[in-house]
Amino acid sequence: xNDDSRARILxxxxxxxxxxxxxxASTAAAxxxxxxxxxxxxxxxxxxxxxxxxxxxxHEYDAACTHVASHADxxxxxxxxxxxxxxARLAFVSGIPADWLPQGWDFRAAESLSVHELDRVAGxxxxxxxxxxxxxxxxxxxxxRQGLRRHxxxxxxxxxxVLESQIVASVPQAFPHLVPDLPTTFISxxxxxxxxxxxxxxxxxxPRTLHVLLxxx
Amino acid sequence: MKPEPxxxxxxxxxxxxxxxxxxKPSSExxxxxxxxxxNVRNATDIIQAKxxxxxxxxxxxxxxxxxxxxxxxxxxxxxxxxxxEFEANCTRNGGHxxxxxxxxxxxxxxxxxxxxxxxxxxxxxxxxxxxxxxxxAFLEEHGIHPLETDLAELIVQMGKDRPSHxxxxxxxxxxxxxxxxxxxxxxxxxxxxxPEALTAAARDYLRQKFLSTRVAISGANFLLxxxxxxxIVESEGNGRMxxxxxxxxxxxxxxxxxxxxxxxxxxxxxxxxxxxxxxxxNPYNSIWSGAPNDDGPREFHVILLDNGRxxxxxxxxxxxxxxxxxxxxxxxxCPVYHQTGGHAYESVYAGPIGAILTPQLHSMEAAQSLPxxxxxxxxxxxxxPVAINIPEVLIHLRGKIVEQEQSTIGGRLSFxxxxxxxxAFLMQDGDRLQAAVHLAQTAQRPLISRNGFIEWLPGMLxxxxxxxxxxxxxxxSFRDWWRRTRSTNPSLHPHTEQRSExxxx
Amino acid sequence: xxxxxxxxxxxxxxxxETGKAVVRVLERLGHxxxxxxxxxxxxxxxxxxxxxxxxxxxxxxxxxxxxxAETIVAPSSSCVxxxxxxxxxxxxxDRDPALEREVEALLPRIFEFSEFLVRRLGIEDVGAxxxxxxxxxxxxxxxxxxxxxxxxxRLLHRVRGLDLVPLGNAQECCGFGGTFAIKNADVSSAxxxxxxxxxxxxxxxxxxxxxxxxxxxxxxxxxxxRTFVRTAHLAEILACSDDDAEHDSALAPEQHSVSNFGRxxx
Numbered sequence: 005x006n007d008d009s010r011a012r013i014l015x016x017x018x019x020x021x022x023x024x025x026x027x028x029a030s031t032a033a034a035x036x037x038x039x040x041x042x043x044x045x046x047x048x049x050x051x052x053x054x055x056x057x058x059x060x061x062x063h064e065y066d067a068a069c070t071h072v073a074s075h076a077d078x079x080x081x082x083x084x085x086x087x088x089x090x091x092a093r094l095a096f097v098s099g100i101p102a103d104w105l106p107q108g109w110d111f112r113a114a115e116s117l118s119v120h121e122l123d124r125v126a127g128x129x130x131x132x133x134x135x136x137x138x139x140x141x142x143x144x145x146x147x148x149r150q151g152l153r154r155h156x157x158x159x160x161x162x163x164x165x166v167l168e169s170q171i172v173a174s175v176p177q178a179f180p181h182l183v184p185d186l187p188t189t190f191i192s193x194x195x196x197x198x199x200x201x202x203x204x205x206x207x208x209x210x211p212r213t214l215h216v217l218l219x220x221x
Numbered sequence: 222m223k224p225e226p227x228x229x230x231x232x233x234x235x236x237x238x239x240x241x242x243x244x245k246p247s248s249e250x251x252x253x254x255x256x257x258x259x260n261v262r263n264a265t266d267i268i269q270a271k272x273x274x275x276x277x278x279x280x281x282x283x284x285x286x287x288x289x290x291x292x293x294x295x296x297x298x299x300x301x302x303x304x305x306e307f308e309a310n311c312t313r314n315g316g317h318x319x320x321x322x323x324x325x326x327x328x329x330x331x332x333x334x335x336x337x338x339x340x341x342x343x344x345x346x347x348x349x350x351x352x353x354x355x356x357x358a359f360l361e362e363h364g365i366h367p368l369e370t371d372l373a374e375l376i377v378q379m380g381k382d383r384p385s386h387x388x389x390x391x392x393x394x395x396x397x398x399x400x401x402x403x404x405x406x407x408x409x410x411x412x413x414x415x416p417e418a419l420t421a422a423a424r425d426y427l428r429q430k431f432l433s434t435r436v437a438i439s440g441a442n443f444l445l446x447x448x449x450x451x452x453i454v455e456s457e458g459n460g461r462m463x464x465x466x467x468x469x470x471x472x473x474x475x476x477x478x479x480x481x482x483x484x485x486x487x488x489x490x491x492x493x494x495x496x497x498x499x500x501x502x503n504p505y506n507s508i509w510s511g512a513p514n515d516d517g518p519r520e521f522h523v524i525l526l527d528n529g530r531x532x533x534x535x536x537x538x539x540x541x542x543x544x545x546x547x548x549x550x551x552x553x554x555c556p557v558y559h560q561t562g563g564h565a566y567e568s569v570y571a572g573p574i575g576a577i578l579t580p581q582l583h584s585m586e587a588a589q590s591l592p593x594x595x596x597x598x599x600x601x602x603x604x605x606p607v608a609i610n611i612p613e614v615l616i617h618l619r620g621k622i623v624e625q626e627q628s629t630i631g632g633r634l635s636f637x638x639x640x641x642x643x644x645a646f647l648m649q650d651g652d653r654l655q656a657a658v659h660l661a662q663t664a665q666r667p668l669i670s671r672n673g674f675i676e677w678l679p680g681m682l683x684x685x686x687x688x689x690x691x692x693x694x695x696x697x698s699f700r701d702w703w704r705r706t707r708s709t710n711p712s713l714h715p716h717t718e719q720r721s722e723x724x725x726x
Numbered sequence: 727x728x729x730x731x732x733x734x735x736x737x738x739x740x741x742x743e744t745g746k747a748v749v750r751v752l753e754r755l756g757h758x759x760x761x762x763x764x765x766x767x768x769x770x771x772x773x774x775x776x777x778x779x780x781x782x783x784x785x786x787x788x789x790x791x792x793x794x795a796e797t798i799v800a801p802s803s804s805c806v807x808x809x810x811x812x813x814x815x816x817x818x819x820d821r822d823p824a825l826e827r828e829v830e831a832l833l834p835r836i837f838e839f840s841e842f843l844v845r846r847l848g849i850e851d852v853g854a855x856x857x858x859x860x861x862x863x864x865x866x867x868x869x870x871x872x873x874x875x876x877x878x879x880r881l882l883h884r885v886r887g888l889d890l891v892p893l894g895n896a897q898e899c900c901g902f903g904g905t906f907a908i909k910n911a912d913v914s915s916a917x918x919x920x921x922x923x924x925x926x927x928x929x930x931x932x933x934x935x936x937x938x939x940x941x942x943x944x945x946x947x948x949x950x951x952r953t954f955v956r957t958a959h960l961a962e963i964l965a966c967s968d969d970d971a972e973h974d975s976a977l978a979p980e981q982h983s984v985s986n987f988g989r990x991x992x
Contacts, residue, residue: 010320013476013527017301020534028302035299036481039291043488046281061501119432119466139502152516153465153507157458158432175502176487184448184483185314187516190490190506195458198498199373199389200416201260201396202267208372208420209427210458210505239912556899560916594910596903596917597774599870616812619776637905641772645780648735648772649787651764658739674949684911688918689946692740699733699742703761 044176054137054173059218061140065193066206067214074220078165079106081217082129085163089215091126094163097155099148100131104165114155122154127161127213134181135171139192142166142216143178146187153187162191162211167221231567233590238557238565257393261385261562264392265553271499272550272604279491288488290608293544296481297534303446303479304525310449314511316521323528324354327473331356331438332363334471334522340365340436346453346460347371348440349387349547350473350526352569353582356438367438368430370459372423379406385563385571388497388549393562427459437463437518438471442546443489444479444523450510451523452486454493456503464507470518476525477543483508489546492606496548529582538617542577544607549574551601551611557594566591573601577614585621592618636681655700662694669693728758730795732836734802734938735767741938747965748801748839751852754967765791768800769816770808775905778819785816789828797846798832801839801961803868803936809836811871838868839961840936844877850884854964857887861930862960863921863944865937866899878936878960885963893933894924902943915947922947925955933957 018025062069072081083106086094095114096105105111112121114128122128131149132142142164144150156162172178182188195210206212231237240247244255276282296303308318319334321327327350335343343360345351345367357367357378369378373391377384379402384390391399400414407426412418439460443452451472453460464470480489486508494503512521534540552558552572563571568579568588576591592615595601601611626632647657668675674690677683685691697705729752733745749759769784792798800806810833817826843849862882868874882890901907901917908914921944925933933948933955935941941957948955 009322009326009527012322013320013525013531014301014304016527016531017304017476017534020531021298021300022535025301028299032295032299032302032481035295039288039295040284041288043281043284043288043491046279046284065504123428123432136502141502146513146516153461153509154516157461157465175491179484179487182483184445184450185510187509187513188507189461190502190508192500192502192504194504195456196504197372197420197457199371199376199391200394200399200419202264202389202392203416205416205420208424208457208459209370209431209462235910235912238910242912242916556901556917557910557913559898559920560913592776593906594913596866596899596901596906596914598866598899598903600866600897600899603870613811613815616774616776616778619774620778621776623776623778637775641775641777641780645772645777645784648767648769648784651762651766651791654735654738654766655763661739676950681908684908684914685946687911688915688950689907689943690949691946692942694739695742697742699738699745700761700763702742702746704763707761708763 046174050173054171055168055218057173058135058137058140058171061137062193062214062216065140065196065214067140067193067216069216069218072217072219075103078104078217078219082106082163083109085215085217089127089161089213091161093125094127094129095122095125095155095159096129097131097148097151099150100129100165104129114151119154119158122158125159127163128155128159128211129163129165130156131165132170134178135166136173136175136178137171138174141175141178141190141192143182144189144191145183153189156189156191157210160211161213161215162194163215163217164191165217165219167219169221234565234567234594235590237567238561238594241561241565256395256398257562258560260393260395262559264386264389265559268389268499268553272496272553273499275495275499275501279495285488285492286606286608289492289546289606290544292480292485292488293546293607294541296479297477297540297543300476300479300534303481304476306446307444307449307479308525310447311451311511311523312449314449314513316449316511316523319522319524321473321524321526321528324526327354327524327526327528328356328359330524331360331471331473334469335365335436338436338469340434342366342368342430342434344430344434344437344463344467345369345371345374346437346439346455346463347374347390348438348473349569350440350475351438352384353528354473354526356473368427368434370427370431370463371455372420372457372459375423375427376402379403383564384569386549386552387547387570393564427462431459431462431466435467436469436471437467438473439463441472441474441478441523442493443486444474445483445486445508445510446479447482448510450483450508452489452506452508454490454503454506456498456505458505461505461507464509465517467518469520469522471522471524473524473526476527476530477545493546493548496550496604496606529584532584533581536617539577539581539614541609542574542581542614544609545574545578546607547574548606550604550606554600554604556596556598556600566594573611573615574609577611577618580618585618585625589622589625592622651700655698658694658698658700662696665693728760728796729842730792730798731759731761732765732768732792732798732800732805733761734800734805736942737802737938740942741959744801744938744959744961747959747961748799750965751843751854751961752799754965755847755849755852760795762791762795768805768808770805771904773808773812773816774903778816781816782820785813785829786825789825789832792832792835793828795835797842798836799839799842800836801936801959802938803838803865803872803874804939806836806838806841807867807871809833838872838874838936840878840881841872841874843964844880850880852881852884852964853967854884854888855886855968856963856966857889858931859889859891859929860932860934860963861891861893861925861928862896863893863900863925863933863935863940864896865935865940868936869897874936878934881960881964882934886968888963891928891930893928893930895920896924900940900944902940904939907943918943918947922951926953930955932963934960934963936960
């Protein structure tokens with residue numbers, strides 16, 4: 005049945021468009037290239053402005069943000085974040101640099117945990133691929149520095165290290181940094197809903213807290 | 222044609238709308254209530270205001286809109302090519318691509334895919350295609366419980382209600398109504414009606430389901446031809462749960478949802494959230510291709526659903542209907558939707574886009590009253606992020622419906638056809654029109670009230686005078702005045718005479 | 727400049743004062759106005775109701791009547807929108823290239839009344855005086871099709887003595903929509919009731935617009951509800967000049983109104 009349906013649908017499309025199916029491929033690329041992309045020229049924001057905008061957006065989403073002066077200060081910043089949030093056990097994704105982790109805490113490699121175990125850790129520590137100032141978004145791709153998609157989904161707190169050099173101004177500027185084939189997640193603040201009388205409620209099924217450690221580099 | 226859930230087809234829009242506008246529920250409009258109208262108005266006002274604010278802050282909005290329209294139009298013109306490219310790339314990445322010509326085929330495919338796993342319960346992310354093919358009722362008939370995980374869909378499912386909006390399906394419900402539903406379904410009699418408490422209750426209710434259920438069903442916002450990718454945007458994280466934790470995922474997607482390239486998301490991830498919820502970006506977007514190693518379901522199926530879409534490609538005027546990215550901005554902007562909410566459209570697809578999409582999905586053989594459910598005010602076109610000229614399509618479809626009407630004797634003898642044909646005859650000659658106006662000036666006399674207005678009209682025209690008075694035709698039309706005062710020799714008529722006619726009596 | 731006036735069909739029969747006011751304003755500005763008595767209708771009602779084929783003879787008649795008119799002015803944004811948005815497509819229905827050429831030749835010569843004053847003549851002050859509280863309803867076609875933006879408001883701002891009051895939710899449709907008001911009478915009335923609430927809350931004595939059709943619809947409810955708010959096409963306000971100062975009290979609620987809507991004293 006399926007092959008029949010496939011042929012039938014393709015034939016219906018070609019008939020409706022009034023041409024042979026084989027013609028579509030020959031013209032598609034050239035016509036696609038002609039689409040105007042004027043929007044990509046927009047947004048000349050740069051430097052300090054981008055950084056401030058990104059931080060403002062995080063606050064608007066009720067995400068927390070800690071400024072970290074350098075890579076060397078990261079372990080201390082993570083330690084004080086864990087202490088202030090009374091987090092005993094933290095999972096981390098194994099591709100992050102070992103020197104990010106402070107001593108004296110119960111760290112577990114996320115890759116070794118089942119979903120039920122992930123549900124019992126207090127939080128997860130990851131890096132990111134790129135961050136977008138205009139929308140306050142952090143983009144994670146499936147690689148050892150950012151883990152698998154479930155790692156940043158099940159734990160209730162997501163600690164995310166963003167390097168200042170990873171922040172771009174706009175959505176179009178983020179795309180050249182992405183590998184199209186990898187599983188990708190855009191995160192803009194903690195999970196939220198406005199389904200009840202349009203009141204925005206932070207924290208539904210995803211992590212209820214997003215805490216960004218913003219590292220000057 | 223066998224009726225499908227896209228259009229419940231019980232009654233025409235004017236009748237359904239009248240019942241929805243009533244203060245009290247009836248058997249045909251069980252959720253009609255003045256509270257419902259207030260809820261709809263409140264929600265659409267809030268989304269509209271947010272949408273306008275975040276759109277205004279992008280100076281390149283019109284460029285984005287132009288690009289969005291161009292990419293979607295280009296895709297539709299090469300739809301077969303991009304579907305085949307998607308199929309090849311999704312398959313290469315370990316996904317299974319199926320083609321369903323209609324709703325029955327799609328339901329059968331779902332059942333076949335589920336059979337080896339024999340689930341008693343499956344998880345669902347809000348999906349319009351599933352509503353369109355009536356999947357939930359079908360699964361229940363086969364002993365499988367579909368559990369809606371989107372908060373609004375859960376509210377609708379628990380209330381045995383119907384969605385009234387395709388981005389915020391429960392916008393017609395107040396917090397008090399939701400509390401009562403949850404308290405009963407979750408056996409929590411002391412639940413408060415604070416949105417925070419209701420949301421937390423939903424989180425607890427669904428958490429274990431997410432961690433243990435093996436099969437999920439979704440729709441998709443976009444398919445990406447060049448990577449075989451699927452993109453789903455959401456807010457709550459229920460989508461991510463369903464897309465990553467189960468062993469098996471089935472995505473049912475309309476054939477028109479494909480985009481040429483992953484790169485095109487740099488337009489659509491800007492225009493969709495701003496138009497749909499008035500956010501710069503919704504909390505989560507998931508993009509993946511096929512069945513990636515260890516990161517997501519081991520088994521991934523895409524069902525490409527035609528179900529009446531391909532014939533819509535045939536005409537230039539109507540093809541633009543399929544550009545739609547289901548943001549629902551047109552619903553939020555529509556004065557008709559503001560009054561009636563979604564149920565009056567009796568279709569999964571409500572509002573202005575529903576008024577053009579629903580009858581076309583049925584080859585114009587059902588829902589013929591929907592293209593008339595618009596004052597043609599143009600607010601829908603103005604906010605549409607892919608520039609679908611909905612008023613133009615509405616008029617085009619009205620033209621088809623009139624042709625249908627005129628192909629039958631009864632239709633040719635209908636009130637509207639006779640009235641329009643007669644009016645067209647009068648409008649071809651100034652003298653003819655003037656004679657008709659003179660006749661009407663006399664004929665109207667029995668209808669004029671003592672106050673000089675017409676307060677009651679018979680038959681079809683009574684729709685006007687139920688709530689509105691109509692001024693009587695004055696004794697002298699403009700044409701008569703011109704002829705009397707001007708037409709013999711304009712230069713003979715002094716300024717003073719005109720003034721005495723114009724500003725006071 | 728010789729200006730040819732196009733009067734919308736319903737306007738001609740129901741609201742002759744609009745046309746008289748347009749003539750008065752344009753003549754006061756020193757222009758010659760003609761009215762071609764063979765004219766009938768722009769075809770909007772037929773087109774918008776789906777009687778597409780039936781629109782064509784009306785369109786052809788319109789083109790014949792105004793074939794050699796230098797400039798055409800219509801006191802209706804929806805008629806002008808019909809021409810600009812739909813005449814090309816209507817002409818294509820007949821597959822008649824000559825008809826399409828005639829349409830192309832017509833479109834640059836046709837103007838909505840307020841648009842003509844401000845964009846074509848470059849005039850905002852037409853020497854009007856009108857000492858009343860006025861609210862402006864930006865009709866759908868004037869905003870979303872002709873994009874008149876602030877043009878009517880700029881004209882109103884220059885009217886002496888006029889107190890312009892804001893109208894809430896102004897850009898939402900009044901619910902008229904031609905045959906929509908009859909085919910979907912209940913929804914149309916519900917939309918109208920919202921519009922009327924905003925009109926009454928504005929405190930205006932007079933509601934104005936560039937489309938008499940919307941005003942007829944809104945006044946239908948204002949009159950049914952026995953309110954004292956009047957409606958008047960923008961041209962009728964602009965037609966009232968200093969010369970009429972002594973007559974201006976004609977608009978007081980207990981008196982007859984500037985507009986033919988108010989033929990009855992209440």
